[in-house]
Amino acid sequence: MSGRTSWSIPFLCGGIFGALSTVATVGDSDLFWHLAQGRQTLSEGLARVDQFSWTVPGMPVLTDQWLGQVAWYGAYAGLGWTGIILLRSLLVAGIATLIVAAALRAQPRPIVAVLAALPAITLTRFAWTERPQLMGLFCFTLLLFLLRVAWERPRVLIAVPPLILLWANLHASFVLGLALALIAMVILGLRRAELRTMLAVIAGASLAATLLTPSGAAIWTSASGHFLSPPRMVLEEGVPDVAQPYGVVFVLIILASLVTAALGRPVPLFEVALMVPVLFVSMTAARHTPFFAVASAPYLAARSPEAVAAIAAGLRIRLRLPALRPSVPPVAVDVVTALLAIVAVFGGAATARAAPNLDPYPLGALSSLPSGPGLLNDYDWGGFLIWYAPATPVFIDGRLFPYTGDALRDYDTVVAVGPTWREVLARRGIRTLLVKPGSPLAVRARDLGWSIVSEATRYVVFMVPNSLSARLD
């Protein structure tokens, strides 16, 4: 597509979805430890070892999201919970804007482009969390937009190394972006020999940019670990499940792509290279499903009308889209639309409930938790405790990787009442349990008549009897 592209519709969609995202409550279980780590980085410098748990204190922790954590904490420090909502809605608005813009580049008919972009935006809804992950999705959307523009204007690839540099410091998903950028540059180089030197320099700079992080070369370890061996015990790292709403949307997008490919006109290898590798990554874990949705939106926008027309022809239905492209409005209209979108996002954030939703957390238990080591907490509540009960170090939390090994194994043994659960309680010196009432550990502790310090529908706090450790000793 040549000529100026109107950004009015992308901005409009971005504003709408950005404003809509402010309705979603804040309270992702990992948000709290990200905030705590961001605060620590700003006040004491980058934390390379654990300071929040009593099970792995001093052990190395991942630093691959340090900039994202700082950004989230910065938003919180500046505007409180409203800042978190605002940053999230700005990112959502940015993602929606770029998805629609990419679709409009491929399909000039606005209605078709927006319809094709809607499933992708819908699927990103499952990633509207207050975590660096959302920044990674924004970077991915921006990169794909740049790569598609680069097919006609290769010079825009100059923006790739700085984007990769930023992304590598925000979130580990940069690996996917780098791989895609390299594949795209190879295909572009095969097509246009005169660009090969420039592409080689950009590719080298992009690779080098990934090393400019506090983790250095180790950043690749954590990123590849996530992609190749996702911890399936975490819900979002599970296999995409078509029995869940997000899974239905994901699979329908794959089916739409397949049907479109079968019935639409062929496309260049470049387009295939931007979609097929992303599909594999998306199939590895539920949290990765938005990637393919974003990558396929422009393709669906461009080619799905052909597939629909082919099916309609089979049904003897005459279907013809208007051949005329709509006129591109003046730049002033784009500017006004952008301003309106910003107003909508800021207005939405300003009027949103400026407090996290703590319903899923054991808020009422905080006053009964002892300070110092000795608490065994539910995995899902670790981040919450790091933020709201800093005097009580956690047994485990959503950072997961520092705990891989003995700590995680011991946690699993105790909460599942495994054969050596009492031995672990004694060896670890666990004095207090903060668990869900329906968990096997809570049921067993109640059976044994252990003293309950605090209790509500969602949680129960038990004191571990002193006699337990004495008997085992």
Place this chain on the structure above:
Amino acid sequence: MFAVGLPSTDSDTYWQLATGRWILDHGAFLRQDIFSSTVSGTRYGIGEWLGQVAFAGAFDVAGWAGIVILRALLVATAAFFVIRLARRGGAAWWVTLPLAVAALLVSKITWTDRPHLFTLALFPVLLELLLSLPAGASRRLFVFPPLLLVWSYLHGGYLIGLAVLAIFAAHAILVSGRAGLPLAATTIVSAALTLLNPAPLELAGAAREDFLSPPRFLSEFLPPDVLTPAGFLFAALVLLVLGTAMLRGGSLLEALLLGPLLYLAFVAQRHMIFFSFAAPVFLAPRLASLLDGRRFELAPQIRVPTAVALFVVALVMIATAPTAPDQRVYPTGALATLRADSGVLLNEYDWGGYLIFTLPERPVFIDGRYVPYLGGVLDDYRTMVGLRPGWRALVDKYRVSELLLEPERPLAVALREDGWRVRASDASGRWIVLARP
């Protein structure tokens, strides 16, 4: 060759054999549960009766070797037709063979000794028949109603066969208009004929449940995991189909057929086989066209020796086929203890089928048939074994007097602490028998 070399391991094989044996012994359908202490007398599925009889018959004739040979025959049938399907487009063997092998390796997760194997074999047969069908009326259409009828006696997968038949009929009408009507009529007749099944709606109901709310606690009903070998191969086929179709285009039939089969595959990994078997039909010619000019044919002088060598290996594999199932995952050592006792036994879900077959005198609490247990017993079983609130009341309600569980189950740990006696246990820690004090 590969299939014949694998020992029987699936826990469901045992209750399928027990059911088939009962049908053969009594000359009647087994319409209600006789194997459990919890749902005894409850109606349950008879939709796979012929498949169960076939396996029981093979067992009666040649023991476990009979089971292995039946399995090998069904897998060989599937392999033969999958390769024929892949070769339909005339692509070179070095394009079609890897695709067919990949599809068969995906299917390996379903090479279990159950009526499901009949669907594994019949699905590619149906595809081959449909793809070789001439347009309009043909005497070949008469093959489909009896095929679907027999299939409906063998396994519930006939519903997928009916759906595929309907897809081909819809395609024929879309493309050829009135010329597609004979196939549409054949589809209707086939569907009507399957109602002669002794439980026509029962399988449809079960299939609907499996599709809408797959029982995720069973590994075969988990969604495809692309980081497992079978899942990876499945993903590779999906990516190849999508990538090559984007580059070369496809057809209406491909869109109509592969779309639903792909959705089905995402519902549960056991359904990956249908997409994987159908995909090479469309994929092979496209790949061949993308790799055009790269010819590599097997030299004529080595074709015959290769065939002879494969035949000899097949004979050796058959001669050395395992004559006993692999029972290392089962509590074989607990049988003597359990046989000496009585009362309600709470057993591990995965061992229920094995106990039905090897210890018929002790009714099971639960087993792999799972449907009769849905709603009540299955939930109660999970509550007890997982030590959920109310577990103790349930142990008393069912009057459980003995347990056969994995030792690390929370219930086993709790009851040992509460003084239940260890009647027997496995030295390597795979099972434990506990009895009330």
